[in-house]
Structures are given as structure tokens and as C-alpha cells.
Amino acid sequence: MSIPLLDIKALTVEFGTRRGVVDAVRQVSVTVAKGETVGIVGESGSGKSVTSYAVMRILDRAGRIAGGSIVFGGINVGKADERTMRDLRGREMSMIFQNPRAALNPIRSVGRQIEDVLIEHSLATRADAREKAIDVLKAVRINDPESRYHAYPFELSGGMCQRVVIAIALACRPQLLIADEPTTGLDVTTQKAVMDLIRELTAERNMSTLLITHDLGLAAAYCDRIVVMEKGRVVEEADTATLFADPQHPYTRRLLQATPRLDSKVADLLPEEDSRRRTPSARPPGEALLRIQDLVKVFPGKDKGDEYRAVDGLSFEVRCGESLGLVGESGCGKSTTSSMIMRLLDPTSGSIQFNGEDIGAVPGKRFAGHPARAGLQMVFQDPTDSLNPRWSARRSISDPLMRLGNVRGSALRAKVEALAEMVGLPEHLLDRFPHQLSGGQKARVGIARAIALEPKLLILDEPTAALDVSVQAVVLNLLVELRERLGMSYLFISHDLNVVRLLCERVLVMKAGRIVEQGPAEQLLDSPEHPYTRELLAAIPHPPAGMVPSPIRGEPQAMVR
């Protein structure tokens, strides 16, 4: 290998915070050669982003490069003056971020934003900026670039926005592209399109790429080499193939194992010695618990004729003790459906029968006092959003018990503690506020609250989407266990078919408010019939299959601090 384009040596980054100095990145060394795609993987907070910000030198005011060196194309980034850095940024190396919509200036047309970069780096004059910007838009395969030039970010879809972000990043034909979780928040099909585009463009121009992700599957699919980070350190670095075939570091193995794969079972996600491993036992499905018929939800638009049919004639049933998966891309109406079942939203038409009673007829406003209320509970997609920020975990879990269960005083205390224990939440965390809990912990509080009344039906609306894979592994196993113990039925909503398969016996595939395919999980995923299902499946990046190493050594990682 020749001289690397980017050479990070023993990089240490510190943040001055209220509680002293935090080492976010410690002694990290990474090299990227010309034309190479290097992936950095690791769980949330492991220092991936900070490393990349250090390379661009766009750290927060509080952050500072405390040691090591970053050399890019012969320039010492740590020591260069701001002018040099400005020339470097955008022109020699550039960066794209997660959440593309937020990454664009909301009130400036995308064309102008591209022009700004071109003009800043003297690659265009005011006169020809527009033409060149349109060229750039063409390069990222945006159709009808002339009219998109005038578009504002809010007028574009997420995938389009990401293309524009890529266009801005690549406008000046830099040598290095840093992509920090470029596809988080996009749905699987869009993710694939965006990643393919990045791969094509960088290959075309012989650029180097530093791909930052927590998705091992994604890294495996697109990187030549992978660097694994944990708690600010690099724990392992290897060729992609080598890494997956023979991971050295226990952390890498755990990560690998926790990533769901085509053939994994829910218990496989956790190390063998982990006491929380569970295997779902197949149970004979009982009679129908929930029966949905011709459910329709129409959202009124601003004008007549503008109305939007989010759910368009849905019929299905959930049987007692069954887990039913509901998959589909973003915006297909999954959450709307669950809200209607939960009676948070009134359906436009159709019936919802729960335990033989048409609860759809009871207005949502008055459902709070309905006897069926306790039997229907839900775990929300975003654990942070679903907890009252002013309430401690204990109070959040107590709420349904007090309101619907009429439990008070010491009985309440005991019950809450039992629930915490059941979901694996240490008792001392019960008095904390949501912001003092980690994502996994918040998810547990949400689950504890949902199961407090031992509901018959639990809807899980993407309960793990916001979580790291290892946390997801634990939560999934927990859900399996709770189902066994409490005999609940699940309606599990997700856009990740792999996850759904782990938990559910039966799967429904939704598209634009309708069901396009349904059937037993294994069968549906192994031999999908509908093209849409196939498309969904194909878009999921998988780590190379069958490479799972023999039992992981080393201590199981404590999920709970």
C-alpha cells in the first residue's frame, strides 16, 4: 500500500464539560488509502463521529485534539491554520451526515446551497454557478435537475435530500468522503439506493471513503476494510472478509452476534452464557383476540380532494398468544393502524373487534374509562419521546397501575419494583428521570409500563428502531420471555424484516395502507411472492452469512450501568 491519503495516528480528543474533561476518542489510529472504502463501526457513543469531526476539524467549541496527529494528503490537519482548513473542507475532503433533511439549510433552495460551495471554492463564478450546480445535481442522478434546482429541502423526500447532500459533498470533487451514518432514518429501499450511489460515484472518481455506521451489515456490504471502535478506542481493524470470518476482539464478536441475520434465532443474538437468552416456544394459536375488518383512515387535507388515505381497507386478525408482524416501508400506515387499534385515533370506517367487542365504535376520547383499556397496551417507537420528561421511571410505571389498576401505597411500590425486576431494570434506576437513563433503559421503562396491567394484546411499534444492536438483542429476548410469562399476544411493527422474523409467527406486509402479502414468517421470508416483499428483502444489507464464530469468550457485556 502506498502513502495513505488520510493518516490518523494515536488521535485523542477531549471535551471540556461541566464535570471535567471527557476523553471521547483515545489513541485512535486509522488510515485510508486512495480509492479505499474504510468503515468505522461501533455502538452509539463509541467516538465514531468525534473522530470524523476531528479529521474535518469541525469539533464543537468544547472539543480539542489533545494528542496524536491527523495527516491528510501531506497536510497536518491538527496544526493547519483555519484558511487552509477551509480550503481543504469541501474541496479535498467532505462529509455527509445522517438525517439529510436536517443537514440542509431549510430556507435556501438546494441549487443555491450547491452554488455556495462551488463559489466558495472558486470552482464557479456567479455567472456559471447555476449551470455547474445543475451538472452536480445530474451527477447524483436526480431526475429533472433544472426544476429541482429551485426546490427547498422540505419539498424533497428523504432520499432526494440525501442525494443533494451528497451532491454538495462531491461538488468540488474531493479526494475523501466521510459519510457519518448516511442512511440512518431512511428506509431500507432508499438506503440501498443511496449507498449504491455513493459507491458508484466514489469508484468513478477514485475517491476514498470513510463510512461510519453502527450497522455491521451495511459496513460488510460496502467497505474494503473495517475499524471497530468501543468506548473511544479502536479494538479491532481488519479486511471486511477477515473480520467477519475471524473476529478477534470479544467486542467485535458480540457485535457480530447481535446483528440479526437471515438465519439467526432470537437467542443467537446474545452470547451463549447470557442468562437472558430465550427461545420462543411454538404454541398453538388460540381463537381470534383482535379482529380488524375493512379498517380505513382518511386524513383530511387542507383542501377538498387533498385528503390522504393512510390506511385503506385493512383486514386481519391477531389470535390469542400469537405474535403478528406488520412490516412495510416508512409512511405505509403502520403507526396509523396501531393508533387506531389502541383507540388513540378514531378510524374513518371499519371495525375493530377486541375480545368479541367492537371497540372501534367507542370514541377514542371516551375510551380512557373503557373496561378494555387495560387489555390493550403499547410500546412506542421512540423511548425518549414516550416518557414524560418530568416524571421519574417509577412514576411513569406507576401511572397505569394507579389509573386503571387502582393499586396504591406499598402495594404499588412492590408492584413497580416487581415489574422493574421483570424487565431487568435495576431498582436504583427507578428514581431517575428519563434523561438520566440510556436508550435501552428507557425502552425497558416503556415496556414495564406497557405490561404493568398485563394486557392481552401488546402492540410494539418499532420498539428497537432507536437502539443499538446489542441492546436490541437484549430487548428482543426480553420480549420473548415476557410473552411466555404473561401469555400476551403481540402485534409487532417494524420495517426490518429480519427483526420481525425473530419474534413473529406470522407476518403481514403493508404498502400504501393495504396488505400486499401475508403468511407464516418463515415461509413469507424464504419465498416471498409479492414483488414488493422481495424488494424489501433484497434491500436489507446482510453481513456475510454462516460466518458466525464459535462461542464468544469473555464476560457478557453488562447492559445496565
Add this chain to the structure above:
Amino acid sequence: ARNDTLVVVTGTTINSLDIHRSGTNRPSYQVAVNCYDRLLTFGHKQLEDGSFSYDYDNLQPELAESWDVSEDGRTLTFKLRDNARFWDGKPVTAHDVKWSFDRAVTLGGFPTAQMAAGSLEEPEQFEAVDDKTFRIRLPHSSKLTLPDLTTPVAIVINSEVAKAHATDQDPWATEYLHRNPAGSGAFKVERWDSGQQLVYSRNDDWACGPVAKIQRVIIREIPSQSTRRALIERGDVHFSQNIPAKDARELEAAGKVKVVSTPIENCLHVLCTNLNFEPFQDKKVRQAIAYAVPYEAIFNNAAYGRGVSMWGGDSSKPESIAWPQPFPYSQDLEKARALMAESSHADGFSVPLSFDLGQADWAEPTALLIQEALGKIGIKVSLNKVPGANWRTVALVEKSLPLHLENFGGWLNTPDYYFYWAYVKGNLFNSSNYDNKEIAGLVDETLYMAQDDPKYAPNIRRMIEIAIDDVPRIPLYQPSLNVAMQQNTTGYEYWYHRQLDVRPLTLKQD
């Protein structure tokens, strides 16, 4: 040039150029003074401090060249000046006088009331004998009639101009004259920016007196009193009309500007007890209060020594008929307490003391001092500031304020005139609801009586004696009209109407 332009600041807004119009406020009277002529005026005299004042005892012709009073005093005949012309060049005729007087007695409100004070009540009384002869017939002779003709309401308006702008709804052209004066006076109104300024320019053809020395006078309205003070002190304006007593004292002490303080004739700042309010029906209570008031402190801290003290008089039997004159009370808390103890309210009572917000500069410290003093004799006083508009209603029309500070001053300088307004039941300034048959009779008898009538003096003395003994109104002091001017500004004269007469003013070239 700056030297023939005089700049005056006042704190109040001029709201009309027509004094007869209802709703015209006091500061607007100056337009009548400066832009119109009357039949008669007063001469002037020098006061002890060297300043000049009008002279109530010296009637002088203005538009009238001469006048003649019939034997029975009931027919007054005026001969008008030949050369007197209105601004448009039209000669001033007796018809104009008649029209103007008719207007004043017909329009109602203040002008009518003021005319009535001189027994001028109906148009039938006025007669234009010929172009230059004007006659007034009175129901009875009155010493007040001729002085009343010098007041700002008795102006002569250019009737032709006015009639040209009269309409059926508005036969007296109030809308027109409100904005467009039509007179023969020494100054014309050059412009009037409501709420900002009034600019006079000289009438070079004025016939009723020496043509003014000053070309233009700018009256600027500056509401903030301290800003006005800053302006005069910095020398940016020539004249500041009606300054607070405190400023007068301090500016005089500083010596940079001239300050003239003239005791306002026939005017008193008084503490009024309202006899409709039960405790004040007891004379002992009223006297107790009169002995409790801290006159000295009020005179020093509210009047800043400007004015004439009205307490500590020699005896309760007045020797002179001078009005106002000191009442024989002064602060004596022992006596006050004793009187209270004898009264029907030995245990004291609570009462609100009200004053006009617009008079706060003297009334508020006065009220505070009275509040404190009355507290010492068991009368609990709370203070009540009443905003201007409301003041007239509650204090004078409804007469419903139990205890309040009042500042009536009569334009016509005779004691009976003051008593008529302030001590006779039902009259406007008798806000005490004081009702005394004897005083009412005495006022009736003396109001029109000539001052040299032998019965006059004893009657007046009796009136004052009753007022002293009954004290429905407790005089605090006689206030001064204070003005400040630059050293180069001369010719200022005090007038009973308290408006600035700009006609005699001059600016020394410097």
C-alpha cells in the same frame, strides 16, 4: 431674526382659538387676550417688588374710546374708536360688538356664566345705536359690569367674517372661529399645530394700543415640567409661564433667569370640608381641623414660600375688608385636640382627602402634611388623587368630596364676588355645600353694590367674620402666579386671568 421672535413654553394644551366655544380650556383663553380686543381694559401699576400688574381700580379704554354711565347706573354707552379695524381691514362697529356679546350670552356654558357675573344676560340688553355707538342696559346697576367687560370673554369678533361661515346648525360660527380667529387684536394667529405650538404674529395696524415690539411669539407646549425648567434654564426659550413654586424659588436663587411671582388676587388655596359629610356638620370639628393644619410647613414645603400666608390673623373680628386676609387660625394641636374632644366626634373618624391630579404639584405635599397632622388629632385621612376631568364632576358639580383641596380664584377682585361663588349654597365653587342664610343675604346685598357705599364695608366684614367662625373653607395661603423669563425679556405684566399677555413684552437687543 431671533430677536423679534419670542419663545414661550407652557405645560398645557391649547384646544381652541375661540373662547366662547364650549369645551375650550383655560390655556386657550390667551388667544382671546392677545388676538381680540374688548371694549375696556385695565391700566397697570407697579407692585412693591418692582414687577407690574394690571390695576383693578384703573379702567382704561380699549376698543371703546370713551364710555358713559347713566345716572341710575343702568345704561352704559360706549363710543368706539374710529380707527379700529379688524385684521381684514373692516372697521370695528357697534354691530360687531352686539353680535359678539349676543354670542357670548347665548352660547351657554362658561362665557354665558361669566357675562352673567356682570349682569349681562340677554341679547336684548345690547344695542348698536349706530356704527360707533354701543349701548348696554342693565336690570340693575352693578359694580361688576365694567370690570366684567375687560375679561377675555367679552371680546369683539369680526361679525361679517363669522356670519359668512355660520350655518343653520351653527349660527354662531363656532366651528369656524374655533380654528380661525377673526379679531382686531394686537396679534394674529400665524399657525396652530394642535398639541405642539401656537404662533402669533404681530398686527401692525393695531389701533387700541402701542403696536407690539415683538414680531412673532411662539407658544410651545411642553408637557414635562422638568423639561420646561431645563429649557428656560438653558436659555433656549424666553419665557416659561406658570412655573411651580419650587422652580420659582430655585431659579430666583440661581439668578440666571428672572422670576416674577405675583400673589393671585382673589384666590386662595383652601382645605374644604364638606358639610354633607356628617362629622363636618359640627363646627367644632371644622375648627379643630383649622387648628391642626400645619400652615407653616405647607407654606414652606408646598408653596416654597411663594404667595401670601393666610393664617395667624390678629382677631376673629376682621378690621379690614381686604380679601383675602389671614384667618386667625394657626397650628395649635392642643387647641385642636380640645375642640375635637368637645365635638360630637371625640373619638375621631376616617375621611378621604381628595385633590385634583392636575394640581398635584402643590396639592400633594399639602395633602400629605395635612394627613399627618390630622392623624394627630384622631382623624384618619387617606389620600385620593382625582384625575382632571373627574375632578370637576365630583368636586364641583356633584360636590361629593368629603374633604378636599380647592383653589378657586375670582376674576373680579371683590370679596363679595368670591363669597358669591364659594360660600353661597348651590354655586359652583361652594364645594363645601356650605349653607348660611346670613352670608347668602349679605352676598345678595353687596354683590352689585358700589364699594364706596357706606353699607358695603360692614357687610363684608360680617361675611368674613362668619367665614372665620364657621370655617367651611380653611384658607391655607394665597398662591402666586410664578413666571420665569430670560434677562432680556421685559414688559411682563400680571393679569387676573393668569394668561400671558404678550402685547407689552419686549426683547432687549443683546
Add this chain to the structure above:
Amino acid sequence: MSLSSVKNFARHARYVMTENPVTALAALLFLLIVIAAVAGPALVPYDPMATDGGRALQPPSWDHWFGTDHLGRDVFSRVVVATRLDLMISLAAVAIAFVIGSAMGAVAGYFGGWADRITGRLLDTIMAFPLFVLAMGVVAAAGNTIENIVYATAIINLPFYARMARAEVNIRRHAGFVQAARLSGNGDWRILAQHIFPNTLPPMMVQISLNMGWAILNAAGLSFIGLGVRPPTPEWGIMVAEGANFIVSGEWWLAFFPGVALMLAVFTFNLLGDGLRDLVDPQRRT
């Protein structure tokens, strides 16, 4: 509230103070104001109402730290004694505005629809008056008693709370935790009162502190045009307003000291705002 949560709160309060020196300073000043308000009349050297013509308008000296006014009253005593009334005026005005305003706003924001439209127009109507003029009107119409000054101040501050509460409630009404609360069997009113409303407090705290300052300034303005607190009650606003007329004649202390007191109070309230927000914001707890 259990003992431990009280302790927790105290610890949190200490943390908020030490973290931001400005807040600590404001808290200290606030303490001073409270002390003056509670113990003021007992502490001052002179009777704040006692006049003495002999020593009117004396400049500050050893005997009279802040000088004397035109009636010879001790300005220092008056300034200190005024604290209680001023604090009361601002607290009462803000409390009324806060309670009514935020209740209105919260209901409008939560239920939307007609409730929202009617409150919205009502608030617009109030806001369309220049606020100070509205206060003047109310006091002029109802009479210048302390209660009316408080009501007037409350009325003009009300829209701020209502709008803020409306906006803050509105953004939360579809939040996950609200849906969760509904699943837990909470009715609308309980959700509004227990779940959503407390979350709107932190930004409201800033508004409260700003308004407390304004309330005093408002009273001062009313005094300036003669509609304020009645004499001889010592009140900063009226003292500044009256004293202002003495500035040009050189008796600066009359307006200066109450002015400084007023400024200090407004300042304290303003600066306290951020601290208060931090105090009620559990997100800031660690």
C-alpha cells in the same frame, strides 16, 4: 414530597447556583429583596411617612443615607419599606396572569378547535391595545387602587402566558408520553394537568421573571402619569416618578435611589429567570 426528594431538590438548587454565577448573584439579590420585604419596616432608621419640613430635600448624608425628599421624609427608609409592596404587586400581578393565562392557553392548545379560536381572538384583542395604554385605561376606569393596578398589570401580561402555554401544550399534545398516558387510562383533563402542563413550566419561568420586573415598571409608569399607587405609600415606581421631576433641579437622589432599587429588583427578576427555569427543569438534574 418525601424527604429524599426535598434533599434532591436542594442539591439540585445548589447545583444550579454553582453552575451559573449570574444565577447565584441573582439568588443572593433576591434573598436581599425578600429580607427587605419581610423585615423592612423593622429595620429602617426613620418612619417612612414622617415629614419634617425642616430637613426637606437634604442630599445624602450620614443621617440620611439616601437623602430626604421634598417633605423631609427619609428616602432610605422609604426605599426599604417600599420593597414589600412592590414585591407584592409584582408577585400578585404575575400570579394572576400566570394562573389564568396559562390555563386559558393550555386548554386552547390542547383541545384546539373552537376553544382555541375564541381564546386566540380574545388574546389578539388584548394584544391589539398598546399594553401600557390598556393598563392605563383599566386603572383610570376602575380607580387607582393597588388592587386595580395589580389587575391591570395582570391583564396586560395574560396574553404572554396564554400564548406561550398554548404553543408549548400544542407541540406536546401528540407526544409519545401523552399517548402513553392515554393508554394508562388518563382522561383529557388529567393528561393536560398532570402530564403536559408541568412540562411547559421551564420556558414559562423565564416569562414569569421577566414579567415580575415589568409589573413594577408598569406600576412606575402609571405613577408617572398620576395613576399609580396613592401617596404617601412608599412605592418605588411612584418615588421614581415623583423624583424624576427633581432631576433637573439637581435633587438627583430622590429618583436615583428608588430607581436603583427598582432596577436592582427588575434586574434580579430578569436574571433569576434562567435560574428558575433550570430549577424546575428536571432535564438539568444530574
Add this chain to the structure above:
Amino acid sequence: MVRVPKRLRLVGYRLLQAIPVLIGIVVVSFLLTRALPGDPAVYFAGPAASEESIEQIRVSMGLDRSLPVQFFAYVGDLLRGELGQSISTGQPVLTELTTRLPASLELTGFALLFSIAVAMPLGILAATRPNSWIDHLCRFVVTAGVSLPTFFTGLALVYLFYFLLGWSPAPMGRLDILYLSPPHVTGFYVIDALIDGDFETARAALAQLILPAVTLGLFTLAPIARMTRAAMLQVLEGDFIRTARAAGLSGHKVLYTYALRNAILPVITTLGMVFSFALGANVLVEKVFAWPGIGSYAVEALVVSDYAAVQGFVLSMALLFVILNLLIDVTYTLVDPRLGMED
């Protein structure tokens, strides 16, 4: 194609919304004036008026009729564009408003310009260095500005800059005595004088404006600076700022073209509020500086229960408020392309 009508409709909707507000204002101002103590008839009748002449005036002013009748008469007059006559100044209310409103607007506008010129840079400065001593200092300075009553600041400034130092012209209203007011075009003296080509008068008018505008401006610094700081802080944390920086845009471009333009929206809202707030505070400033504006007019009118004047004042303010809100909305749609496109 879709955009323009949507925005237009937004503006139209705003206008519709203003109707109930205007009705509310008419009712409230009517009731408020009738609740005022004091009898305008008595005041109008002048000193020494007799009982019957007061009664006569009461009848002629229509005050003897019942409240609803008076109200409908008032509304009828309004619909005919008749605002009545002010008893305290003796002028038709409409005339007063048209001469005084520009004076107040000129003062308020100038004050806001001053305030913006000081507060926005301070806010930006503070936002780029949060929690530094500069930040604290900015906070301190702007808070100090809002801590003193305007009339006090005004008098203190007059004392210092006019009385002691003599730097400022005499606080005698809009123009010194030496100058004649410029021919009426807009009613704003500075602008009118400039239109007239009379730079001397323009300068003089400007000189008169400085002290009152600064007085008023100081009072409005705090909300603007605070809002600027908060909005800037929030925007600067945004992802797109990071994108812009990562694309190598200069600090200047990032701060102004990217951050400030986004932060300006809440600042505009605040400005709108501050404007109506300042119009209220005007009342006191105008009194100190003898400014012949609408605020001092309102105070006088209120004190003497001048119904027509108070009502006219309130109405014109309400209209101004409606216009202001419309302006803000329009500015919003100009600055923010998202508006009207989503709910």
C-alpha cells in the same frame, strides 16, 4: 404555481382573522371609555357652567341616551368613517391621528432601528460564545436597559445630554423652533425633509429624534437580544450548519447567510411584539420629550375622559396591529419557503 395562491390565501386568512379582533376592539374601547370616571359633558361645559348648560351639552353629545343606543350610534359613525371630535384638543380625531401617528411611528421606528442595530449584534455575539464573559456582559447590558422606567431614562438622558453637556438639541418635540416642518408627504419629518432636499432640516429632525429614540430603544434591547441569542444558539446547533462548515463555507457565510437567516424568523415575531410594546411605552417617552405623538395624546384623552379620542386612538392602534401582523406574515412567507406548504 401552487405556491402563490397558497400564500395569498394565508394573507387573506389573516385578514379574516382580524375581523373578530376589530369587532372586539370596538366593543372593548367603547366599554372602556364609558367606564372612565368623569363626565365629559361637565368637562366640556367648562368652568362656571350651570347645571342646565351641562345638561344641554350632555344631550348634544348624545350622552343622555342609553348605552346600547350610544354604541350603535358610535358604530354607525365609524362605518361612515366618522371618528368624532376630540374634546380635549378640539380637533377632529381623524385629523389628530393623521398628524400624530406619523410622529409616533417615526419615533418608534427609529427606536427599533437603534435597538436592532445594537441588540442583534449583541445577541449574535453572545450566541457564538455561549456562557463566556462576553455572553454574560451582553445579558447584563440589555437587562440593564429594560430595568429602568423609560421616563426615568428619558429624563436622565435629557439632564445629561441636554442640560449638562448641551450636546443634544432642546427636547421640544419633533423640530427645533428654528426650523419649519417640511412639506407633508409621509408625515415622517426626516424622510419628508429628504424628499424636499432640505438636508439641514432633515439633520435637525434627526437630532431631535436621537434622545427619545435611544430612550425607547434601550427599553426594547432585551427582548430582541435575548431572542436573537436563543434563536442563533438553536440554529447554530443545527445539522445544516455542520454541513455548511464541512463544505468549507467561510465563517461569515455560515454565520450570516446560513445561521442568521434561519434565526431571523423568531426574531421577527419578537420584533412585532416589541413594536406594539414600544408603542405603549411611547406614551411616557412622548411626555418627557414633548413629542406630539399619539401616545401622549392618548394619555391626555384618557385623563379627561375624551371618549372619541380614546376610541379613535385604540382603533388606530388596533389597525396598526393588524397591519403589523400582516407584515410579519408576509415577511415570514418571504423568508421561509416552507410556510403555507405544510401545516
